[in-house]
Amino acid sequence: MTAAGPLAHAGHGAAGPTWLPLFPVALLAAGYVLAAVRNSRGWDHRRTASWLVGCALLAVAVGPLAQLPDNPRGHMAQHLLLGMLAPLGLVLAAPVTLLLRVAPPPVRRAVGRLLRSRPLHLLAHPFTAALLTTGGLAFVLLTPLYAAAERQPVLHHAVHLHYLAAGYLFAWSLAGPDPAPRRPGLAVRVGALLAASAGHAVLAKYLYAQADSLPPGLTDRDPEAFRSAAQLMYYGGDLAELLLAAALFAAWYHSRRPRPSPSPSPSPSPSPSPLIKRFASPEGGSLTQSS
């Protein structure tokens, strides 16, 4: 536990102790659980579980995986966890809804203002978010930024933070149960998922094909290790796409459940609290706006 930090690759052991990046993750997990317990109206345990899974994946990415010696496969696994898998767990936990439930009124008003602000709508548009995740990844891997981040721990942390933030934004814009004013319709979101996933797959195969020279600027490279990392990226991206698509279409499926109006058969799954569900998931509203 006292070895070099996550960014200390072979010989750059000056970074802080390894538990340091785990601290904010633990804080996130504890804060959410505390809020969920304090919430007097009750909070869906599945959401809490989803948050904790997301935090656990984050912890794996910044903890054990960062301990590994400098290795492209390890970096790729970190990217997959930080930028794709953990964000989905966090987004499905609806942290903003929880915050709106437990926070004092001034905070709620501020969050409401933020959610209604124009720049956020632009930033959280599925295509902007797709560009930030997949485009950001391409930017890191196709420019000397990768090599620079290997040398400078601060840059490395910043890149990881970008992966996480952009991945969260993308997952939220596609399938987040949190309130998302002006969220585009299903067709736009499916298109953004297609674009981001295709970009990710193309990037992975391109890196595989060019493993002798990409990422640029590295002094000692092992092309075989980079090819292996590129394959991990390709199939890991598939898994993330599969999960994101499942979240997206599950929300759609839920929003289309038959209303108990003309049907003689009783509704198969009575929602526990339709009001809260409606608030938590703006699917219905956004779908009707979409065409």
Add this chain to the structure above:
Amino acid sequence: MRFGVFATSFELTARCVVVDSTLPRTRTADVRSSTLVGVLIGIAIMAAVDEIVFHQLLAWHHFYDRSTPSVALLSDGLLHAAEVITLVGGFFWFADLRRRRALSSRPAWGGFLLGAGGFQLFDGLVDHKVLRLHQIRYGVHLVPYDVVWNVAGAVLLLAGAAVLWRARSRRPGAGPR
């Protein structure tokens, strides 16, 4: 209205198939949607079989073939991403049709065979031959493999067309529509 929204949303995954967005009914069997959902699931299942059996289990197909041009990489990436979305979206659409009792099984099966055969044939002709993404197997005489691959695809495609044709021709009688 709800149906119209839904139809536009699937045009991305079901390019080339025009969805009638003005279908008025929702309670009766929806032949068009049933066919389309069958096609989508057929495409996705065949793509998954290709990926799992030929890429992973047999390791006949290569992840990347040195002769692959970069345009082919782009098309491969798009197709690959679309397959995953089609698989998930197709099953959720299928579940939704079943839930609304709008699923008609014959057109769905016909569409499934049509989609599976169509994908097999597309993969065999466009991906393997035109784009030269990768070949079926390496270090062997390719012609028999190509013939079996594409004939199998064509047979599936024709079987699907036949099932759909029969489903259509019996519709004016007592068929649910």
